[in-house]
Amino acid sequence: MTRSAPRRTVLAAALAAAAGVAAPTAQADEPRGASAGGAAPATDPTAPDAAHRTKSLVDHHAWTTAADWDQGTARGTRTAHGPRPGVVIARPVGTADYRDPHTGRTAAWEYATWTSPVHPLAVPATEAVASWNAHTPPGTWITVELRGRYSDGTGTPWYVMGRWTAGDGDADIRRTSVDGQKDGKSSISTDTFALDDPAGGLRLTSYQLRLTLHRRPGTSLTPTVWRLGAMASDLPDRFEVPASKPVRVGRELVVPRYSQEIHKGQYPEYDNGGEAWCSPTSSQMIIEYWGRKPTQQQLSWVDPDYADPQVCHAARYAFDYQYEGCGNWPFNAAYAATYRDLQATVARLSSLNDAERLIHTGIPLITSQSFLKTELDGAGYGTAGHLMTVIGFTQDGDVIANDPASPDDKAVRRVYRRRQFENIWLRTKRHDANGQVKSGSGGVCYLYFPVKSAPSQHRVLRELGIL
Incomplete structure (x- = not known):
């Protein structure tokens, strides 16, 4: 079952650089943003791994x-x-x-x-x-x-x-x-x-x-x-990407949990209602993680009987009237940056080790992926294009995600198998249920972070080329 409007059909990229092991150095600075779990290993999440010592395929x-x-x-x-x-x-x-x-x-x-x-x-x-x-x-x-x-x-x-x-x-x-x-x-x-x-x-x-x-x-x-x-x-076409080795794991950020599914049928003028709102729902979760949210006056247009009115607000103000959907990548980033002192950008990362480094400094990310129901255990659906938030890693390196394609807010937190998640996110070629070749995002993500970030956050963003 497709849980969001399909993305563009003209993605001809895939991912290269395999991940490596972070070099040991001093303990990182304490990041902003609430977090829970996992003591830090004796490696620095801001140290570039082998993937970043080789030539990047992204500018x-x-x-x-x-x-x-x-x-x-x-x-x-x-x-x-x-x-x-x-x-x-x-x-x-x-x-x-x-x-x-x-x-x-x-x-x-x-x-x-x-x-x-x-x-x-x-x-x-x-x-x-x-x-x-x-x-x-x-x-x-x-x-x-x-x-x-x-x-x-x-x-x-x-x-x-x-x-x-x-x-x-x-x-x-x-x-x-x-x-x-x-x-x-x-x-x-x-x-x-x-x-x-x-x-x-x-x-x-x-x-x-x-x-x-x-x-x-x-x-x-x-x-x-x-x-x-x-x-x-310039990323080569790939149906599979190299598996990364867990390096900086065992941390989970405390991020609000919002389901797009509880908004099904609400405001159908914005891409037929909540079932297609994965992108703005994910954006709103991360905006609120950073302590920002719309005012009551800004939400006054939303039906008071609707739960989580800020999700309706995000969908309306990320909506692309030509695409007729809420999944325009730059429009979501631009919406996030309307909140006080938040920066936002559309990026491409090369492995889950990149995501580990961001998570360990307190920066969650929003990833774009497409997959069959059989390709992501525990999801319970397949999709031609879906956004969800990565908020942490288990001690074994599996991905902790707030997945908005969940029946209610309590069910949003999921744990997905690392190898499955990494492949469906980073590949750019895949087969649909009919065996036809379709595109994937090639590691696309949204990154939202404060203008004045903690030193460790600034260092990781700089080393990933974002700053």
């Missing part, structure tokens, strides 16, 4: 600092300094009409742009996913675009990776991906840039990102963008 990059923003090309934008630097509108460079395809309304919007420097890829890529963290007051929104250079010397067009606003009222556009974008060599599938024929040898060798900040004409409103980046990768 993570982001612009976040004042110096980063100052390196870009500003047309009507400026760098806003402070504890969390960002890009804002200084003086609009023009006004343009936008017809919202989901409301049918046409309106004029002032705009200004910021264009990143060219980022050369250490990993010439077959895929790329952009993500961003922003504040968009009512009456403002942003467009994120990507333009790349191919290994044959030609370039891509500017591809729209998302038109996004935090809001959902009459003053706002509707959050949307853009279908039908292609140039004969690559195309955009919802939120993912992908080469059409990776086997042909063509690769993306560099990219730029462009922000367009929009606001109602004649106002002083402005979006603020704090983080902008992309994850690019």
